[in-house]
Amino acid sequence: MIKEYNTVREVAGPLMLVEKVEGAKYEELVEIELPNGELRNGRVLEVNRDRALIQLFEGATGVNVFNTKVRFKAKGMELNVSEDILGRVFDGQGRPIDKGPKVIPEKTLDINSSPINPYARDYPSEFIQTGFSTIDGLNTLVRGQKLPIFSGNGLPHSKMAAQIARQAKVLGTGEEFAVVFATMGITFEEAQYFIQDFQRTGAIERTVLFINLASDPAIERLTTPRLALTAAEYLAYDLEMHVLVILTDMTNYCEALREVSAARQEVPGRRGYPGYLYTDLSSIYERAGRIRGKKGSITQIPILTMPEDDKTHPIPDLTGYITEGQIVLSRAMHRRGIYPPVDVLQSLSRLKDKGIGEGKTREDHADLFNQLFAAYARGLEARELEVILGEAALSKMDRIFYKFAENYEKRYIAQDETEDRGIEQTLDIGWELLSVLPVTELKRIRTEFIEKYLPKFNEKSPVK
DSSP: OOEEEOOEEEEETTEEEEOSOOSOOTTEEEEEEOTTSOEEEEEEEEEETTEEEEEESSOSTTOOTTTOEEEEEEEEOEEEEOGGGTTOEEETTSOBOSSOOOOOOSEEEESOOOOOOGGGEEOOOOEEEOSOHIIIIISOEETTOBOOEEEOTTSTHHHHHHHHHHHOEETTOOOOEEEEEEEEEEOHHHHHHHHHHHHHHTGGGGEEEEEEETTSOTTHHHHHHHHHHHHHHHHHHTSOOEEEEEEEOHHHHHHHHHHHHHHTTOOBOGGGOBTTHHHHHHHHHTTOEEETTOSOEEEEEEEEEOGGGOTTSHHHHHHHHHSSEEEEBOHHHHHTTOSSOBOTTTOEETTGGGSOSTTTSOTTHHHHHHHHHHHHHHHHHHHHHHHHHOGGGOOHHHHHHHHHHHHIIIIIIOOOTTOOOOHHHHHHHHHHHHTTSOGGGOTTSOHHHHHHHTHHHHSSOTTO
16 A cells, blocks of 8 residues: 655655654665656655655755655555567666556566575586686686676776677586676666677677666665666576576666765774675575576676775675685786686686586686696796896706796686687686696696597697
8 A cells, every 4th residue: 555645754865764654664766756856766764653764766855844745655666577578678777768558567576585595506617718717727717706807997897798798608507598797886888788798799688787887876886786786687587598697787786875875974993884795695695506406507797997996995805705715807817918817816717626627617627727736837937037036047957937928827817808718618628728837747637647648739839
């Protein structure tokens, strides 16, 4: 039952306080009618006896505390879902913005679903191929995992996100794969880049986009990821699809959360962010995973830009605690023209061992990535030594590893933004690179794998 009130007491920033309210509920949707007849939307943020604090979606400009009517709709924010949402573009309130027809719903779902019950979770174990060697080969993404990308302002995380959305696939299952892509606080140009890229490559057919622009109300940034995850849950658990959810940029989401917290005059935590930032982020990240008895799954790649490239900032710091690893982008590598500029030594996938090996990728995968990692680390040490002491100070073996590190960055890390590498190609490139090293240095690979794979590349290695 819709109830109407004309008892607005106060308006402060994106918040409105309404008095003498009966039966208001947390997260309940509200319609605000201005004196000129204009309608705006909001939701209940807090209830204290007969007072309701309302969060305005479109801002408070023009709101008159004496003549504004407030209607409580007796329901929370919902999303209409059906199979027809694939290929569509929505705004931060779940409304179509692609000039397509209205979605005829098979279901209407509350966007504030609960995180997956830990007891109901199934362990992630299937490899997802992204087409990036630095992810597939070294920091493997597993179905049901949460693997964030830690970036910085000006780094090409948008290109990476679009490329992952185009290329991602679960190998050997024959099951349907969908992508839910949500943007928060991005520019109009970035939004057009994503939409046009998906349309040009045909990826739009299996993608659902939720777009919140920098010019849109900041409050919508708090609902956008929840709308995206609600759509993902429907595709995964009702239509039994494998769903990859990409959320960019989570830093803008957290800034909106801080803005609302400041307007509510809450006691700030680290760097002004609310003390419940960890809990709020976990309510988003923990909606990814696999559920026992269901074929579908949700895999999540949140992308965040670290302020001042600081990994100790509260947003990347707390994200790292909740998720299972991180892909870190390097500004130094970006300046050298390497794309994707993934800092291999700082990146980690905690579930990589669960998604690789015989029957998933290839039997030699685990040994190979351990050896590549170790050899690259030694090559970087030789590079630092050369900077400090000069090339003459390097031993013969140091020079070999120095050259290996250079070739590794050019051949393995670097790839074109249209290049979709299969896992076999990624593993073969790794063997090509290792073929320049003496066999005695391949201490992390079992002898049977060396005898089986190395001879293919020892004769004519393209990196020698």
